[in-house]
Amino acid sequence: DAKTTQPPSMDCAEGRAANLPCNHSTISGNEYVYWYRQIHSQGPQYIIHGLKNNETNEMASLIITEDRKSSTLILPHATLRDTAVYYCIVRAQEAGNMLTFGGGTRLMVKP
Amino acid sequence: EPEVTQTPSHQVTQMGQEVILRCVPISNHLYFYWYRQILGQKVEFLVSFYNNEISEKSEIFDDQFSVERPDGSNFTLKIRSTKLEDSAMYFCASSVQTTGELFFGEGSRLTVL
Numbered sequence: 001d002a003k004t005t006q007p008p009s010m011d012c013a014e015g016r017a018a019n020l021p022c023n024h025s026t027i028s029g030n031e032y033v034y035w036y037r038q039i040h041s042q043g044p045q046y047i048i049h050g051l052k053n054n055e056t057n058e059m060a061s062l063i064i065t066e067d068r069k070s071s072t073l074i075l076p077h078a079t080l081r082d083t084a085v086y087y088c089i090v091r092a093q094e095a096g097n098m099l100t101f102g103g104g105t106r107l108m109v110k111p
Numbered sequence: 112e113p114e115v116t117q118t119p120s121h122q123v124t125q126m127g128q129e130v131i132l133r134c135v136p137i138s139n140h141l142y143f144y145w146y147r148q149i150l151g152q153k154v155e156f157l158v159s160f161y162n163n164e165i166s167e168k169s170e171i172f173d174d175q176f177s178v179e180r181p182d183g184s185n186f187t188l189k190i191r192s193t194k195l196e197d198s199a200m201y202f203c204a205s206s207v208q209t210t211g212e213l214f215f216g217e218g219s220r221l222t223v224l
Contacts (some may be wrong), residue, residue, distance in 0.1 A: 036213075043115075043202045043215030044146075044154060087154075096209040097144060098167050101154040 004088045009106040012082075018075040020105050022088030025069040031090045033064060034099070035073045039084040044101070047073065047086075078109045113137045115216035117203050123222045124193055132188045132219045134203030143186045144204040144213065145178065147171070154202070160186065161209075193223045 005023040012018040024033065034049040048055055048062045050071075055062045061074040075082055085104040116135045124130050136143050145157040158168040160178050177189045186205075190197055200218040 038154070041148075041200060041218070043204070043217050044213075045215065046212040049211070093210050096159065096167065097142065097204070097206055097213045098156045098159060098169075099146075099154075099213065100156070103153060 018078040020073040034089040037084040117216040136205030140205035
């Protein structure tokens, strides 16, 4: 799997957009970008995934650069409940769900 | 909304004892997983299970660990002889396919004394 690099921590004001970056410069053509988050010590929660096109769902948007070497997860209107560790994971679709979690980004949403 | 449920939420055991952690995956899911997270460390993959057999396992999943789907609903992780370093939060997960969204349970905290 391609390695990912994320900032260890970020702050965001409540109600503002949270933009979480991820670098994956060694990503291969068949590897998807997945985002999960972990609120406190609960089980990780799936957010979104994509290959090369930008993706949006009810939780977030995923913007992948044209060269696919980096991506940004956007929480459009962050709330206090979005305070969590956010993990960017790169995985080939056929490789299954043996996910490799890194250190992630600890997002603190402040009032 | 369907969810993965795990029991117990917290178990304390003595070193050397056997422990069984139980999980009820989402009912129409076919793929089942165990992950663990030692306090303050990363979430680590242990094992994946499909069609009543292990599909993948990590180096952590040694002979002390086993998994079983004893009936149509439960999925269990057994640790035969617990060690201090087995203390961790154990997460069960399930998915419809091998790809896409993985649904995690709330975890079972194991404390080995």
